[in-house]
Amino acid sequence: MEKVVLLRYGEIHLKGKNRGLFDNQLIKNIEQAIKKVDENCSIKKVGGRYLVYNFNQFNIDSIVESCKKVFGLVSLSIAFEVNSTIEEIISSLNQLLEDEQFFLNNAKSFKVEVKRADKNFPIKSTDFERELGGVVLEKFPNLKVNLTKPEKTIFVDIRENGKTYIFSEKIECFGGMPVGTSGKGLVMLSGGIDSPVAAFMMAKRGMKLNAVHFHSFPYTSQQAKEKVVDLAKLLSPYLGKFNLYVVSFTKIQEEIHKKCKPAYMITIMRRIMMRICENLSNKYGFQAIITGENLAQVASQTVESMTSTESVLKNIPVYRPLIAFDKIEIISLSKKIGTFDTSILPYEDCCTVFLPKNPLIKPKIELVEKEESYLDLESLISEAIKNIEIIEI
Numbered sequence: 001m002e003k004v005v006l007l008r009y010g011e012i013h014l015k016g017k018n019r020g021l022f023d024n025q026l027i028k029n030i031e032q033a034i035k036k037v038d039e040n041c042s043i044k045k046v047g048g049r050y051l052v053y054n055f056n057q058f059n060i061d062s063i064v065e066s067c068k069k070v071f072g073l074v075s076l077s078i079a080f081e082v083n084s085t086i087e088e089i090i091s092s093l094n095q096l097l098e099d100e101q102f103f104l105n106n107a108k109s110f111k112v113e114v115k116r117a118d119k120n121f122p123i124k125s126t127d128f129e130r131e132l133g134g135v136v137l138e139k140f141p142n143l144k145v146n147l148t149k150p151e152k153t154i155f156v157d158i159r160e161n162g163k164t165y166i167f168s169e170k171i172e173c174f175g176g177m178p179v180g181t182s183g184k185g186l187v188m189l190s191g192g193i194d195s196p197v198a199a200f201m202m203a204k205r206g207m208k209l210n211a212v213h214f215h216s217f218p219y220t221s222q223q224a225k226e227k228v229v230d231l232a233k234l235l236s237p238y239l240g241k242f243n244l245y246v247v248s249f250t251k252i253q254e255e256i257h258k259k260c261k262p263a264y265m266i267t268i269m270r271r272i273m274m275r276i277c278e279n280l281s282n283k284y285g286f287q288a289i290i291t292g293e294n295l296a297q298v299a300s301q302t303v304e305s306m307t308s309t310e311s312v313l314k315n316i317p318v319y320r321p322l323i324a325f326d327k328i329e330i331i332s333l334s335k336k337i338g339t340f341d342t343s344i345l346p347y348e349d350c351c352t353v354f355l356p357k358n359p360l361i362k363p364k365i366e367l368v369e370k371e372e373s374y375l376d377l378e379s380l381i382s383e384a385i386k387n388i389e390i391i392e393i
């Protein structure tokens with residue numbers, strides 16, 4: 001009798017001809033996630049699911065936690081795997097009952113659900129359900145059978161491969177598509193609440209992401225940068241391995257401050273950030289820029305501001321997965337994915353350096369361009385790119 005982790009996948013069912021591609025990527029992603037926990041464990045596909053084997057049983061909770069963060073999986077269970085004989089199934093059921101005795105002593109109702117994919121198994125599902133139900137009732141006479149709304153369901157899954165899987169819990173995963181099946185993007189990662197959530201959302205649709213962060217040392221602190229590295233590490237179970245490009249923005253901000261009208265500071269800054277992102281994308285093959293922007297959240301997130309920022313881009317779209325979310329929804333997601341507590345640490349972002357009292361809410365592009373003409377954009381940008389620090393996450 002061996003404990004295994006049983007993984008179920010979702011939407012990739014729909015992918016017809018590309019199915020193999022999605023399957024392979026998903027397996028690769030699961031492998032990467034579980035090998036980090038226990039390098040001996042292995043994965044196998046059995047009848048439309050994956051099974052994780054050969055791990056040290058002490059690692060089981062960490063394996064579950066890692067798999068929960070692999071996009072493409074919809075749910076998972078910790079299951080006993082036994083040979084499909086009546087004796088072995090009953091003995092693993094007894095083990096499961098022992099493991100769960102605390103819950104079952106206090107529960108009122110249960111049912112046993114048998115699925116018999118292997119039609120050679122000698123007992124029909126409903127008959128076997130009754131027999132196994134009897135085993136449960138013998139140990140827990142306080143329980144009643146409830147077929148419609150039981151407190152506990154014990155699943156017995158008799159597969160074609162001669163094996164049966166017995167489990168009593170289905171743990172929900174995030175669903176989505178396997179990372180690496182929907183193109184490559186560059187997420188602009190600040191230290192705030194929104195951009196890590198934006199990264200999560202795009203990775204959930206299968207996009208392979210790398211990240212860029214702009215900092216203004218010494219106006220912004222070393223801790224502000226470390227906070228972003230920490231956020232990137234928290235994202236890596238979802239995103240897989242990636243590069244964080246750290247761009248020094250100090251000189252650019254000083255130049256804007258010196259040469260342009262204060263009200264244009266943020267608009268121009270953001271336009272230059274975009275130009276640098278497009279430049280990096282051309283170099284590394286990213287197909288979209290992702291931001292955590294959200295309509296009407298702040299002055300730089302009006303329709304006019306966002307139009308003016310992205311109008312500098314020639315050949316790349318900006319994706320803003322959070323555009324229509326309420327802040328409350330974003331916060332609740334960021335708690336769910338585990339980035340919130342780090343995001344709210346109080347280190348300043350470069351966007352708050354030289355912050356004007358009255359930033360433009362509806363910048364006019366001609367006037368922005370006029371202000372920008374006082375800067376030597378080309379050399380500022382190429383210098384920033386030359387000095388990029390690449391951190392492998």
Ligand code: ATP
Pocket residue numbers: 187188189190191192193194195196212213214215290291292293297298300301349350351
């Ligand atoms: P966040 O919570 O993600 O910081 P925000 O609500 O504070 O977002 P802004 O500061 O206007 O909004 O930034 C909007 C978006 O621009 C961010 O979500 C992020 O994608 C990007 N951004 C802002 N500052 C930086 C930075 N220093 N480095 C990289 N990207 C940044």
Ligand code: MG
Pocket residue numbers: 190191192349351
């Ligand atoms: Mg911010």
